[in-house]
Amino acid sequence: MIIKSAQFIKGIVGSDEILSQEKPQIVFVGRSNVGKSSLINSLTNHKKLVKSSSTPGRTREINFFSINEEFYLVDLPGYGYAKISAAQAEKMRKMILWFLTESDAPIKKAVLIVDAKVGPKKFDLEMKEVLEKAGHDYVVVANKIDKLNQKEIAKLQRDLLQEFGGCEIVFCSTKTGRGREELWSKLT
Numbered sequence: 650m651i652i653k654s655a656q657f658i659k660g661i662v663g664s665d666e667i668l669s670q671e672k673p674q675i676v677f678v679g680r681s682n683v684g685k686s687s688l689i690n691s692l693t694n695h696k697k698l699v700k701s702s703s704t705p706g707r708t709r710e711i712n713f714f715s716i717n718e719e720f721y722l723v724d725l726p727g728y729g730y731a732k733i734s735a736a737q738a739e740k741m742r743k744m745i746l747w748f749l750t751e752s753d754a755p756i757k758k759a760v761l762i763v764d765a766k767v768g769p770k771k772f773d774l775e776m777k778e779v780l781e782k783a784g785h786d787y788v789v790v791a792n793k794i795d796k797l798n799q800k801e802i803a804k805l806q807r808d809l810l811q812e813f814g815g816c817e818i819v820f821c822s823t824k825t826g827r828g829r830e831e832l833w834s835k836l837t
């Protein structure tokens with residue numbers, strides 16, 4: 650994938666004209682801290698296109714990044730950020746559900762990111778159901794694979810097969826760049 654341009658366009662929290670544009674959207678879903686922002690930065694060869702979760706402000710919005718002026722990468726709010734209240738967390742979960750199921754956003758593909766070290770959690774499985782019900786094509790990314798040894802990778806493979814059997818799964822590390830081209834090939 651050749652990145653000619655990548656720029657932040659806007660963050661939204663509800664209906665917005667950007668959703669009625671025809672540009673396809675590739676949407677990144679995952680719990681807080683799984684590496685959504687790092688993955689978008691890595692895919693676009695930018696160190697700071699997306700700010701990381703050490704500055705959580707923006708992570709409460711649905712952020713749009715325009716790539717080559719052809720399509721959007723969409724960073725959904727991270728679910729489960731430790732420093733927010735249960736009420737705020739629920740509000741964000743609703744925002745994610747609204748975006749994926751009701752917003753009519755032209756979602757071409759979703760990327761469901763799981764923390765390789767932590768393994769699949771309840772939220773990940775809920776999102777899998779939501780994506781399937783909504784009829785969205787998706788790929789599962791096991792990120793932070795650099796943190797695992799061979800034995801742990803074998804166990805993760807078994808766990809992922811059990812929970813996401815039949816899905817496309819890509820092992821990634823934004824630290825080493827592993828999986829970057831393989832993931833692009835599944836997104837475009």
Ligand SMILES: Nc1nc2c(ncn2[C@@H]2O[C@H](COP(=O)(O)OP(=O)(O)O)[C@@H](O)[C@H]2O)c(=O)[nH]1
Nearest residue numbers: 681682683684685686687701702793822823824
């Ligand atoms: N070891 C390792 N750490 C990662 C990787 N990707 C992200 N991180 C770290 O995980 C933390 C959360 O990343 P961030 O992209 O902000 O996650 P987000 O909340 O999902 O957007 C940061 O400290 C990153 O440096 C990875 O592939 N390997």
Ligand SMILES: [Mg+2]
Nearest residue numbers: 685686702708
């Ligand atoms: Mg983030």
